[in-house]
Amino acid sequence: MEPILTIQGLKKQYSAGTWGLNGIDLTVQPGEFIAVIGPSGAGKSTLLRCMNRLIEPTEGRITFLGEDVVCANKRELRSIRARMGMIFQHYNLVYRSSVLENVLHGRLGYMGSLAGMLGRYPEADKEEAIALLEKVGLENEVYKRADELSGGQKQRVGVCRALAQKPSLILADEPIASLDPKSSKTVMDAIHTNCREQGIACLVNLHQVDYAKAYATRIVGIKAGRVVFDGPSDQLTSDITQYLYEGKEDEMFHKAAI
Ligand SMILES: Nc1ncnc2c1ncn2[C@@H]1O[C@H](COP(=O)(O)OP(=O)(O)OP(=O)(O)O)[C@@H](O)[C@H]1O
Numbered sequence: 001m002e003p004i005l006t007i008q009g010l011k012k013q014y015s016a017g018t019w020g021l022n023g024i025d026l027t028v029q030p031g032e033f034i035a036v037i038g039p040s041g042a043g044k045s046t047l048l049r050c051m052n053r054l055i056e057p058t059e060g061r062i063t064f065l066g067e068d069v070v071c072a073n074k075r076e077l078r079s080i081r082a083r084m085g086m087i088f089q090h091y092n093l094v095y096r097s098s099v100l101e102n103v104l105h106g107r108l109g110y111m112g113s114l115a116g117m118l119g120r121y122p123e124a125d126k127e128e129a130i131a132l133l134e135k136v137g138l139e140n141e142v143y144k145r146a147d148e149l150s151g152g153q154k155q156r157v158g159v160c161r162a163l164a165q166k167p168s169l170i171l172a173d174e175p176i177a178s179l180d181p182k183s184s185k186t187v188m189d190a191i192h193t194n195c196r197e198q199g200i201a202c203l204v205n206l207h208q209v210d211y212a213k214a215y216a217t218r219i220v221g222i223k224a225g226r227v228v229f230d231g232p233s234d235q236l237t238s239d240i241t242q243y244l245y246e247g248k249e250d251e252m253f254h255k256a257a258i
Pocket residue numbers: 014015018019020021038039040041042043044045046047
């Protein structure tokens with residue numbers, strides 16, 4: 001199968017002595033569900049954000065659906081980003097807008113700028129957005145303002161917004177780091193079920209090794225900007241985990257549970 005994403009020799013230098021990434025090679029197949037784990041400062045966010053160039057890579061190649069991401073111009077990048085959904089730790093919703101409008105924002109990458117600015121979404125987009133919200137249990141929240149929701153509900157809106165893009169790949173940067181265990185499970189289930197059903201590949205950064213093992217079929221372990229493990233979840237031994245989190249063992253567990 002043709003990979004949807006290929007990363008070769010990816011490096012990111014923030015300043016003279018600070019390297020966020022030290023040469024990452026990674027290939028993602030369509031529909032794969034991959035957890036990226038590693039201690040704080042390992043480079044997980046830098047890696048995810050280089051993929052859609054929220055952060056500019058210093059060196060290396062990224063190919064997404066046959067297109068060169070690093071060399072893409074503004075128009076090409078917009079089209080690439082439309083096919084890469086993103087889920088953020090702090091949700092990044094527009095809080096004075098309704099839940100429905102927030103989900104519809106996922107459609108903006110496919111609309112003309114005037115229609116987008118005026119919020120003129122096709123009726124079919126609205127129906128699909130509502131169906132997505134129903135599927136994650138937010139049928140009673142559709143017309144509420146986003147700031148009226150709990151953290152777990154806000155993140156489910158974030159998930160629906162990413163899904164509304166009909167992406168080939170979802171990038172999720174610590175989507176459950178701010179949530180309690182019950183909400184974490186609801187959010188991870190929403191991401192996992194939808195990705196699997198729709199054949200969307202997913203790269204999810206997680207601190208919690210237990211969640212990574214529970215949901216991902218493949219785990220990528222990052223330490224000091226390098227991949228130190230890449231394999232099926234059941235091959236992640238406690239020795240590898242220990243090496244990965246050396247001196248930072250307290251980060252392996254769910255933050256809310258500590
Ligand atoms: N904007 C920035 N300017 C300078 N250095 C940065 C910047 N962002 C990240 N770094 C550095 O790059 C390295 C990787 O950071 P990154 O945020 O990618 O790690 P992370 O694995 O996502 O950590 P966390 O688990 O805490 O979110 C760290 O050493 C960090 O200090």
